[in-house]
Amino acid sequence: MTDPASPERPAAGLSRRGLLGLALGAGAAGVAVGVGATAAVARVSDAQAAPRADTQPFFGVHQSGITTEVQDHLHFAAFDVSDTTSREELVELLQDWSYAASRMMLGLEVSASGAVGGSPEAPPDDTGEALGLPASNLTITFGFGPTLFRSADGVDRFGIAAGAPEVLAPLPPFLGDDLDPDHTGGDLCVQACADDPQVAVHAVRNLSRIAFGRARLRWSQLGFGRTSRTSAQQQTPRNLFGFKDGTANLLATDEEALAEHVWVSAEDGPAWLAGGSYLVARKIAMKIETWDRVRLSEQETITGRAKGSGAPLNGGDEFTAPDFAALSASGGTAIDPASHVARAHPDHNGGIRMLRRGYNYVDGNTALGRLDAGLFFLGYVRSPERFITVQKSVATDLMMEYLLTIGSGIWAIPPAPSEGSFVGAGLFS
Amino acid sequence: MTDPASPERPAAGLSRRGLLGLALGAGAAGVAVGVGATAAVARVSDAQAAPRADTQPFFGVHQSGITTEVQDHLHFAAFDVSDTTSREELVELLQDWSYAASRMMLGLEVSASGAVGGSPEAPPDDTGEALGLPASNLTITFGFGPTLFRSADGVDRFGIAAGAPEVLAPLPPFLGDDLDPDHTGGDLCVQACADDPQVAVHAVRNLSRIAFGRARLRWSQLGFGRTSRTSAQQQTPRNLFGFKDGTANLLATDEEALAEHVWVSAEDGPAWLAGGSYLVARKIAMKIETWDRVRLSEQETITGRAKGSGAPLNGGDEFTAPDFAALSASGGTAIDPASHVARAHPDHNGGIRMLRRGYNYVDGNTALGRLDAGLFFLGYVRSPERFITVQKSVATDLMMEYLLTIGSGIWAIPPAPSEGSFVGAGLFS
Numbered sequence: 001m002t003d004p005a006s007p008e009r010p011a012a013g014l015s016r017r018g019l020l021g022l023a024l025g026a027g028a029a030g031v032a033v034g035v036g037a038t039a040a041v042a043r044v045s046d047a048q049a050a051p052r053a054d055t056q057p058f059f060g061v062h063q064s065g066i067t068t069e070v071q072d073h074l075h076f077a078a079f080d081v082s083d084t085t086s087r088e089e090l091v092e093l094l095q096d097w098s099y100a101a102s103r104m105m106l107g108l109e110v111s112a113s114g115a116v117g118g119s120p121e122a123p124p125d126d127t128g129e130a131l132g133l134p135a136s137n138l139t140i141t142f143g144f145g146p147t148l149f150r151s152a153d154g155v156d157r158f159g160i161a162a163g164a165p166e167v168l169a170p171l172p173p174f175l176g177d178d179l180d181p182d183h184t185g186g187d188l189c190v191q192a193c194a195d196d197p198q199v200a201v202h203a204v205r206n207l208s209r210i211a212f213g214r215a216r217l218r219w220s221q222l223g224f225g226r227t228s229r230t231s232a233q234q235q236t237p238r239n240l241f242g243f244k245d246g247t248a249n250l251l252a253t254d255e256e257a258l259a260e261h262v263w264v265s266a267e268d269g270p271a272w273l274a275g276g277s278y279l280v281a282r283k284i285a286m287k288i289e290t291w292d293r294v295r296l297s298e299q300e301t302i303t304g305r306a307k308g309s310g311a312p313l314n315g316g317d318e319f320t321a322p323d324f325a326a327l328s329a330s331g332g333t334a335i336d337p338a339s340h341v342a343r344a345h346p347d348h349n350g351g352i353r354m355l356r357r358g359y360n361y362v363d364g365n366t367a368l369g370r371l372d373a374g375l376f377f378l379g380y381v382r383s384p385e386r387f388i389t390v391q392k393s394v395a396t397d398l399m400m401e402y403l404l405t406i407g408s409g410i411w412a413i414p415p416a417p418s419e420g421s422f423v424g425a426g427l428f429s
Numbered sequence: 430m431t432d433p434a435s436p437e438r439p440a441a442g443l444s445r446r447g448l449l450g451l452a453l454g455a456g457a458a459g460v461a462v463g464v465g466a467t468a469a470v471a472r473v474s475d476a477q478a479a480p481r482a483d484t485q486p487f488f489g490v491h492q493s494g495i496t497t498e499v500q501d502h503l504h505f506a507a508f509d510v511s512d513t514t515s516r517e518e519l520v521e522l523l524q525d526w527s528y529a530a531s532r533m534m535l536g537l538e539v540s541a542s543g544a545v546g547g548s549p550e551a552p553p554d555d556t557g558e559a560l561g562l563p564a565s566n567l568t569i570t571f572g573f574g575p576t577l578f579r580s581a582d583g584v585d586r587f588g589i590a591a592g593a594p595e596v597l598a599p600l601p602p603f604l605g606d607d608l609d610p611d612h613t614g615g616d617l618c619v620q621a622c623a624d625d626p627q628v629a630v631h632a633v634r635n636l637s638r639i640a641f642g643r644a645r646l647r648w649s650q651l652g653f654g655r656t657s658r659t660s661a662q663q664q665t666p667r668n669l670f671g672f673k674d675g676t677a678n679l680l681a682t683d684e685e686a687l688a689e690h691v692w693v694s695a696e697d698g699p700a701w702l703a704g705g706s707y708l709v710a711r712k713i714a715m716k717i718e719t720w721d722r723v724r725l726s727e728q729e730t731i732t733g734r735a736k737g738s739g740a741p742l743n744g745g746d747e748f749t750a751p752d753f754a755a756l757s758a759s760g761g762t763a764i765d766p767a768s769h770v771a772r773a774h775p776d777h778n779g780g781i782r783m784l785r786r787g788y789n790y791v792d793g794n795t796a797l798g799r800l801d802a803g804l805f806f807l808g809y810v811r812s813p814e815r816f817i818t819v820q821k822s823v824a825t826d827l828m829m830e831y832l833l834t835i836g837s838g839i840w841a842i843p844p845a846p847s848e849g850s851f852v853g854a855g856l857f858s
Contacts, residue, residue: 073653075791115671116737120726127721128671128736129654129789132664182796197626197653198667201791205800209721217798222791224502224626224651225558235561238627242544242557292556292638297549307557308545360558362504362630362651363793367611369646371634 058102065139067252073197074223078186079215098422107135130202136195143189143411175395183407223359244310272426275415282377283407302398304341343397355380487531494568496681502626503652507615508644527851536564559631565624572618572840604824612836652788673739679784701855704844711806712836731827733770772826784809
């Protein structure tokens with residue numbers, strides 16, 4: 001993050017009322033906190049003309065953090081708007097979050113006064129642990145859950161139920177679900193990805209702080225190893241079963257496929273969501289101790305790919321297309337029809353593809369001395385039904401014996417705000 | 430990690446009986462698992478003559494992972510030798526761990542057959558998620574806890590009590606302790622640090638697997654942001670209070686200070702520990718929500734340093750020596766005598782310094798929607814008494830109001846094994 005002596009540039013014009021409120025609410029009433037909403041400190045004065053190599057845009061068409069080349073670290077957070085039922089306060093929260101996110105994605109502190117530039121007699125606006133760190137390709141991606149539009153008991157708290165996407169609803173139960181309510185759902189979600197985990201954690205922490213009095217953190221998850229790629233330049237990483245994951249993922253350059261599979265179109269509706277998407281998050285515990293006792297050939301049969309190369313079992317290399325008709329030496333199909341690669345493949349799901357950007361996680365260990373580990377699945381789809389179709393298909397594949405889904409959520413992902421606006425503004429206009 | 434087609438080099442001569450046992454025990458009895466103990470696959474045939482830029486040595490004088498330039502990621506694990514009371518099996522565990530660690534620190538798999546080079550009808554020796562990743566400066570540092578020498582009920586299970594360092598005992602209770610037994614103690618510890626978290630996790634996972642039937646994981650901790658430095662080339666990082674941490678840490682180049690403060694000497698005894706050290710781990714929960722509401726001037730008074738620059742409150746820059754006699758404009762001392770920097774300073778602790786290499790952690794969030802965050806302190810000292818002296822001094826400093834120590838442990842850290850031997854061999858000879 002920049003130090004406060006850096007040059008300034010005009011800001012996005014968003015309210016920072018919430019940030020001021022944060023400082024004032026903590027007992028510093030009457031203290032001038034710093035410059036107003038029209039001045040923001042930027043690292044370089046020509047930031048807009050020549051974006052830094054390690055920054056991603058907050059404003060534009062689609063939110064960053066979807067097709068962005070997958071960063072190595074994740075801090076995901078779900079929030080409930082539990083402390084207000086005011087539509088105006090929800091809008092102000094989204095404005096404040098957008099203001100802070102647009103700054104943090106430039107490598108800046110959450111406000112112009114930041115961690116050390118405010119009054120010594122006030123709590124700092126920024127918590128400071130990212131001071132001195134580069135922007136680290138931080139992306140902050142916001143989403144709106146079904147319960148934002150209508151609470152679990154059916155109340156339209158914010159007068160936005162009429163704008164809800166018809167297709168947005170809590171996911172149905174799937175085989176293999178054992179959902180913990182403390183890792184499921186949430187009115188709002190924040191996906192923070194960065195090259196440096198401290199930068200992602202700093203973002204969630206500060207957004208959580210800015211939400212004070214309006215929304216509160218419901219659950220959160222750190223992830224440390226990406227399990228997909230969105231760029232042909234990225235190596236395919238491995239999941240905690242030791243297999244390459246994400247080989248056939250949608251790439252950022254494949255605009256036609258993204259339009260078909262990821263982006264909500266104007267015809268799909270509602271209008272405010274055009275250019276957006278739907279995000280499904282699934283916390284999938286992996287029974288790694290059991291898996292590690294399975295013989296190699298069986299691991300490969302379950303997956304449908306070779307463990308070393310990642311090639312489908314019909315041969316070739318990682319990028320060879322799976323051939324589900326190819327026969328093995330013993331006479332059966334080379335790829336088991338119940339393998340994970342078969343059940344997840346577009347050929348067996350009406351052509352559906354999704355953009356995945358999941359992460360490995362380890363949450364310490366269980367009381368039995370086993371690592372509490374798994375995959376935090378993140379998938380972007382043009383409609384929830386697309387995810388549901390594929391999930392029903394894989395829910396009985398051979399791999400499910402080694403998986404347990406313990407957390408889940410779905411959120412509508414608005415398009416990126418235009419310069420000077422805030423995320424989801426179209427829903428409130 | 431290298432693929433199994435890479436050239437070979439002579440191994441360290443350590444037993445890999447345990448690795449074979451792992452595969453055999455899982456139902457593949459009679460299957461040839463691969464090459465024997467005298468062949469190990471190396472990435473480059475001249476690995477010894479010209480170590481790679483991203484590898485650290487396993488054999489030598491002191492274990493790596495103490496003065497090694499602090500890597501960005503940690504997976505720490507404590508084990509109990511709960512499944513055997515055989516001295517021979519403990520020795521074999523240490524041999525197997527040393528064999529696997531020496532390979533992984535070279536960027537290799539845990540055995541020559543690894544994840545994909547063994548029989549397809551046997552579970553792989555290596556879990557595979559680090560295949561294709563560089564060595565990432567992985568260091569694996571082993572330690573022996575008080576309960577290894579004599580169990581909590583006083584039993585000398587392994588016939589090694591006579592070799593126990595006289596000064597090694599569970600730490601006394603301190604003010605601010607609220608220790609969770611599930612994050613405290615352990616017969617053995619493994620500190621895995623790496624540039625890539627997946628490499629550190631892979632190491633702990635595989636060592637845990639190798640321990641099967643002898644030791645089991647008691648607790649573990651991931652850390653993502655180093656909070657110290659051991660090299661003048663490293664920038665001083667920030668902890669989750671937003672302050673620079675580790676400015677005055679012992680550096681790897683300061684051999685005189687290391688001999689005085691970190692390394693156990695031959696005179697200190699016991700002989701097998703000469704060149705080793707003592708490691709204290711403390712899981713310190715930080716009340717970050719409360720801290721974030723404290724005004725800047727008070728945060729700086731508590732710490733004794735400026736939040737932005739890291740300079741002591743008597744002025745200067747980060748590396749200016751604190752002057753505890755300097756006066757402030759208002760007439761008192763510039764640095765509060767109860768501040769953290771004052772209470773932790775060698776001047777107020779009989780000259781004691783320690784080598785710290787702690788990490789920030791975030792374990793998701795509490796049920797109250799607060800990030801469950803803190804500092805995982807790791808400090809190396811020449812004797813436990815040195816840590817105890819400093820801890821008693823800081824346990825009543827101004828910062829303690831915002832801290833709660835929820836996990837703790839102490840381990841004797843043997844010197845590095847010589848080539849062909851195993852960690853702690855001197856204890857058993």
